[in-house]
Amino acid sequence: MPRPGFVLEVDRSTPPTLFWHGERFRLEKLPVGSRVVYAPEPEKALDDPRAAIRHALHNPQGESEPLPALLRPGMKLTIAFDDVSLPLPPMQRPDIRQMVIEEVLDLAAAAGVDDVQLIAALALHRRMHDFELRHALGDRVYDAFAPTGLLTQHDAEDPDGMLHIGLTDKGEDVEINKRAATSDLIVYVNINLVAMDGGHKSVATGLAAYKSLRHHHNVKTMQHSRSFMDQHKSELHSSNWRMGRVLAASGVKVFQIETTLNNDTFPDQFGFLQKREWEWTARDRAAFVTVSKTLARTPARLARSIFHGIKAPHAMTSVQAGEVEAVHRITTENVYRQQLVAVEGQTDVLTMGLPYISPYNVNSVMNPILVMCLGLGYFFNLYKGRPLVREGGVLILSHPTPWEFHPVHHPSYIDFFEEVLADTTDPVEIEKTYEERFATDPWYIHLYRTSHAYHGVHPFYMWYWGAHALQHLGAVIVVGGDPKSVRRLGFKPASTLRDALEMAEDVVGRDPSITHIHTPPLLMADVT
Amino acid sequence: MKALVYERSVPKYAAAKLAALWSSATAARVGPLHLADIDEPQLPGEGWRRVRPRLAGICGSDLATIDGTSSRYFEPIVSFPFVPGHEVVGELDDGTRVVVEPVLKCATRGTACAQCSAGRTNLCERIAFGHLSPGLQTGFCADTGGGWGTTLVAHDSQLHRVPDDLSDEAAVMVEPTACAVHAARFVTTDDVAVIGAGTLGLCTVAALRGRRVVVAAKHPEQRAFARELGARVVAPGELDRAVRTATSSFVAGGQLTGGVPTVVDCVGSEASLAQALNIVAPGGTIVLVGMPGRLTVDLTSLWHREVGLVGAYAYTADDFGTAFDLVRSARLDRLVSALYPLERFREAVDHAAAAGSRGAVKIAFDLRKEKRR
Numbered sequence: 001m002p003r004p005g006f007v008l009e010v011d012r013s014t015p016p017t018l019f020w021h022g023e024r025f026r027l028e029k030l031p032v033g034s035r036v037v038y039a040p041e042p043e044k045a046l047d048d049p050r051a052a053i054r055h056a057l058h059n060p061q062g063e064s065e066p067l068p069a070l071l072r073p074g075m076k077l078t079i080a081f082d083d084v085s086l087p088l089p090p091m092q093r094p095d096i097r098q099m100v101i102e103e104v105l106d107l108a109a110a111a112g113v114d115d116v117q118l119i120a121a122l123a124l125h126r127r128m129h130d131f132e133l134r135h136a137l138g139d140r141v142y143d144a145f146a147p148t149g150l151l152t153q154h155d156a157e158d159p160d161g162m163l164h165i166g167l168t169d170k171g172e173d174v175e176i177n178k179r180a181a182t183s184d185l186i187v188y189v190n191i192n193l194v195a196m197d198g199g200h201k202s203v204a205t206g207l208a209a210y211k212s213l214r215h216h217h218n219v220k221t222m223q224h225s226r227s228f229m230d231q232h233k234s235e236l237h238s239s240n241w242r243m244g245r246v247l248a249a250s251g252v253k254v255f256q257i258e259t260t261l262n263n264d265t266f267p268d269q270f271g272f273l274q275k276r277e278w279e280w281t282a283r284d285r286a287a288f289v290t291v292s293k294t295l296a297r298t299p300a301r302l303a304r305s306i307f308h309g310i311k312a313p314h315a316m317t318s319v320q321a322g323e324v325e326a327v328h329r330i331t332t333e334n335v336y337r338q339q340l341v342a343v344e345g346q347t348d349v350l351t352m353g354l355p356y357i358s359p360y361n362v363n364s365v366m367n368p369i370l371v372m373c374l375g376l377g378y379f380f381n382l383y384k385g386r387p388l389v390r391e392g393g394v395l396i397l398s399h400p401t402p403w404e405f406h407p408v409h410h411p412s413y414i415d416f417f418e419e420v421l422a423d424t425t426d427p428v429e430i431e432k433t434y435e436e437r438f439a440t441d442p443w444y445i446h447l448y449r450t451s452h453a454y455h456g457v458h459p460f461y462m463w464y465w466g467a468h469a470l471q472h473l474g475a476v477i478v479v480g481g482d483p484k485s486v487r488r489l490g491f492k493p494a495s496t497l498r499d500a501l502e503m504a505e506d507v508v509g510r511d512p513s514i515t516h517i518h519t520p521p522l523l524m525a526d527v528t
Numbered sequence: 529m530k531a532l533v534y535e536r537s538v539p540k541y542a543a544a545k546l547a548a549l550w551s552s553a554t555a556a557r558v559g560p561l562h563l564a565d566i567d568e569p570q571l572p573g574e575g576w577r578r579v580r581p582r583l584a585g586i587c588g589s590d591l592a593t594i595d596g597t598s599s600r601y602f603e604p605i606v607s608f609p610f611v612p613g614h615e616v617v618g619e620l621d622d623g624t625r626v627v628v629e630p631v632l633k634c635a636t637r638g639t640a641c642a643q644c645s646a647g648r649t650n651l652c653e654r655i656a657f658g659h660l661s662p663g664l665q666t667g668f669c670a671d672t673g674g675g676w677g678t679t680l681v682a683h684d685s686q687l688h689r690v691p692d693d694l695s696d697e698a699a700v701m702v703e704p705t706a707c708a709v710h711a712a713r714f715v716t717t718d719d720v721a722v723i724g725a726g727t728l729g730l731c732t733v734a735a736l737r738g739r740r741v742v743v744a745a746k747h748p749e750q751r752a753f754a755r756e757l758g759a760r761v762v763a764p765g766e767l768d769r770a771v772r773t774a775t776s777s778f779v780a781g782g783q784l785t786g787g788v789p790t791v792v793d794c795v796g797s798e799a800s801l802a803q804a805l806n807i808v809a810p811g812g813t814i815v816l817v818g819m820p821g822r823l824t825v826d827l828t829s830l831w832h833r834e835v836g837l838v839g840a841y842a843y844t845a846d847d848f849g850t851a852f853d854l855v856r857s858a859r860l861d862r863l864v865s866a867l868y869p870l871e872r873f874r875e876a877v878d879h880a881a882a883a884g885s886r887g888a889v890k891i892a893f894d895l896r897k898e899k900r901r
Contacts, residue, residue, distance in 0.1 A: 414769065415769055415772075415773050418763065418764060418765040418766070418769055418770075419761075419763060419764075419769070419770060419773060422751075422763075422764040437773070437776075438773075440776075441773065441776050442776050442778070443772065443776060443777065443778050443779065446778065
C-alpha cells in the first residue's frame with residue numbers, strides 16, 4: 001500500500017530540502033516551522049496493462065457501445081493521440097499510446113476497417129520529430145502508418161484541413177480537424193498526467209484551430225479558473241465542455257480512451273528524487289553527491305541532453321474507455337487519488353524548485369517564458385480548493401532561467417521575449433496589443449506547418465497560463481536565475497534562498513509562514 | 529587661446545588606432561589630440577567673424593578621427609593642425625548667439641561651383657580650394673579653428689542666429705538634427721527602419737515623425753527616447769527580428785524576404801550596412817547617414833533585390849531652418865546628457881564613446897566658463 005502525501009513541518013533535525021534547479025539541484029535549509037509538501041508514493045501499477053486496455057475497450061463507460069461494435073468494414077476511422085507534451089518525462093518503452101493503439105488497431109483489423117488514419121493531436125504545439133513519433137507509437141505502428149502517409153500530425157493552419165462545426169451557446173467557434181470531423185468514429189488516446197488533461201479538452205483543443213482555441217486560451221478564462229486543474233472550477237474546461245457537446249450534437253462521434261499513470265517519475269539512478277530527504281539511504285546520499293558533482297562540472301548543454309535522455313518508469317494505474325464525460329469522471333478520480341495531498345491552510349510564501357522540463361520543452365530548451373509558465377501556470381495551479389499561497393503572498397522559484405531559446409522550436413517565443421515583454425508583462429495588455437499580430441504572422445504559420453515550431457501565438461498562451469497567479473501574488477522572486485531574464489519577466493532575482501526570503505518579508509511582513517512544494521514527482525494540494 | 533588640437537602624426541594615428549581597441553580615453557591620451565595654448569585663428573577676409581563657442585558637441589565622426597579609424601579619403605580635404613568641433617553654439621563679439629553651419633562651401637572660400645549655385649552646398653566641389661586651406665567643415669580646417677577651442681572664425685553664410693527662447697543645450701543639437709532632417713528628405717515611404725539609437729539615430733527618428741518607424745535600441749534610456757520621439761516599434765534587441773515581425777516577412781538564411789522599403793543607417797559600419805541589406809525590402813533604398821569608412825560587405829542582395837544605396841551627407845541652409853523648428857518641437861535639448869570642460873577631454877571622449885551603455889546620448893564640451901586666453 002503506497003503511503004499518501006505528507007506535509008512535513010521543518011524542525012532543527014530536518015535535513016536540508018532538495019530543490020530542483022533546472023538541470024541542477026540545490027539543498028536548502030528551510031527555516032524552522034516551514035512546511036514541505038511531499039507527493040504520495042507511486043500507486044500500484046496494473047498487473048497486465050494490455051489486458052486492462054482490452055477490458056476497457058470491451059466494457060465502455062457511459063452511453064457507449066463496446067469498441068468492436070462501433071467498427072465495421074468501409075468505415076472511416078481516425079485515431080488521435082496526445083502529442084510529445086505528455087507524459088513528463090517521456091516514459092520508458094512501451095509508451096501507453098503504443099499499447100492502446102495496437103489494441104485498437106487489432107480490433108479494427110478484425111472488423112475489416114481499412115480506412116484508418118492516425119493523427120497526433122498537437123493543437124498549436126510543434127510537430128513531433130520522427131524519433132518522438134516512433135517512441136510514442138512503437139516500431140510496429142510507426143512502420144505500418146508513417147511510410148504510407150497515414151500517420152499525420154494535426155495542422156491547425158491547413159485551410160483545406162479544418163472544418164467549422166458550429167457555435168456554442170456562448171458564441172464560441174468550434175472548428176476541428178476535417179479528417180477527424182468527417183470520420184465515422186474518432187478514437188482518442190489520452191495520457192492523463194494531471195487533472196487538466198482529457199475529457200472534452202482532448203478533441204476540442206487537441207484537434208482545434210486558433211479560431212476555436214482563442215475562446216478559452218485567453219486571459220479572462222485563465223483568471224476565472226480556480227484552478228484549471230479542478231475541472232468544476234475551471235472556465236477553461238467549461239468552454240471545452242460546451243464545445244465537446246456541440247461536436248457530439250453535430251454527429252462527431254468520439255470513443256474516448258483515458259489512461260492514468262503513477263508518479264514513478266525517475267529511474268533508479270535518480271531514485272533519491274522520489275524520496276523524502278530524511279529517508280535517504282547511504283546509497284541515495286552517494287547518488288545525490290555523485291550526480292550533483294558531475295552536473296556541476298558538466299556544460300549546461302550536455303547536462304540538458306543527459307536529463308532529456310531520462311525515460312520515466314511511469315506505469316499505468318487505470319484505463320477507461322467509452323463516452324467522454326463518463327470516462328473522464330473516473331480518470332479524474334484516479335489522478336486525484338495519486339496526486340492529492342491534504343494541506344491545511346494557505347501560506348504567506350510558497351517555494352518551489354523548477355525542473356528541466358515542462359510540457360513545451362521536451363527535447364528542447366526551457367526558455368524564460370516556459371519557466372514562468374511552469375512556475376506560475378502549472379505548479380501554482382496544482383491546487384484544489386484554494387491556492388496554496390495566500391492572495392498577496394510571495395512565490396519563490398528556483399531555476400537558472402537562462403536567456404536562451406531553441407531557435408527551431410520556439411521562434412515566436414524569442415520575439416515575444418524581445419519585443420512584447422520588453423514593453424509590458426500585463427497579460428491583458430499583451431493580449432490586446434500583440435496577440436493577433438503574432439497569431440496571424442505568416443512566417444510563424446509557415447514554421448508551424450513545415451518545421452517543428454510552436455505556433456506564433458503559443459508564447460501568449462504560456463503567459464496567460466500564469467495570469468491567475470500574476471493577479472493573485474504580491475511578488476515573484478527567482479533564486480539563482482539570470483538577473484536580466486528574471487527582470488524581463490517582471491520578477492525579482494535573488495542569489496540565495498535566504499536573500500529571497502528576506503526580500504519576501506518586504507511584501508508579506510516578518511516571520512511569514514513558508515511552504516515548499518516538493519515536486520516533481522507531481523502532486524496536487526487540496527487546500528482547506 | 530585654449531584649444532584641443534589635432535596634429536598630423538602617423539605614429540600617433542597608429543597608437544590611437546591600437547589604443548582605441550582598449551578605450552577611447554586611452555586613444556585620446558596617446559593619439560594626436562592634445563590640449564594646447566595656441567594663437568587665435570585670423571579672420572580670412574570680409575564677411576568673417578569671430579565666434580566664441582559656448583557648447584560644442586562630440587560627434588561620431590570626431591570619435592573616429594580621435595581613434596584613428598576614419599577613412600584616408602579625408603586626407604586631401606582636411607588641413608592640419610586643426611581644432612575639432614563642428615556642432616557648435618557660440619556667441620559673436622556683440623553677444624549674439626549663433627549656431628555654426630560648418631560646411632566650408634564656396635561662399636566661405638571665394639569660389640563658385642555648380643552644386644553651391646544650385647543650393648546643394650553640402651555637395652560643394654571646392655572644399656579643398658579657394659582662399660581657405662582644405663577642410664570640408666569647420667572643425668577640420670587649419671584656418672578656421674573649431675568648437676573645441678575658445679575661439680573660431682566663421683563666415684556670415686555659416687551663421688544662424690539662435691532665438692532667445694532656445695537654450696544653449698537646444699542650440700547645440702541643431703547641427704546633428706540638421707543631418708537627420710537632411711536624411712529624412714531621402715525617405716519617401718511610410719515604413720522605415722532606423723539603425724542606431726545614438727544622437728543621429730534618435731534625431732532621425734524625430735525627423736521621421738508621422739511615419740511608421742522601427743528602431744532597435746539596446747539601452748533603456750535610448751528606448752524611452754525613441755518611443756517619446758515617435759518610433760512605432762522600439763526593439764530592445766535585434767532590429768532584424770523587429771522588422772520581420774513588423775512586416776510579417778519570411779526569412780531565407782539571415783535575409784528577410786520582405787522587409788521595409790527604406791532603411792536609414794545612422795551607424796555606417798560593416799555590421800550596420802549588412803543589417804540594412806538584410807532588412808530592406810526588394811526594390812527598397814538604404815540611406816547611409818552615419819559616416820562609413822572602408823567596409824567589406826556582401827552586396828549580392830543589393831544586386832539581386834535591386835536595392836538602392838544612397839549617401840546622405842550634412843545639410844543645406846534649409847535643413848538648418850527646419851532643424852531649429854524640430855529641436856524646439858521635439859525638445860531635443862533633453863538628449864544632451866553631460867557637459868565637460870576642455871581639460872577633462874579624455875573623460876568626455878570616453879563618455880561619448882560609451883554613451884549608450886552609460887545611459888547618455890549627446891556629450892558636449894562646455895566652454896562658457898573658459899578664459900579666452
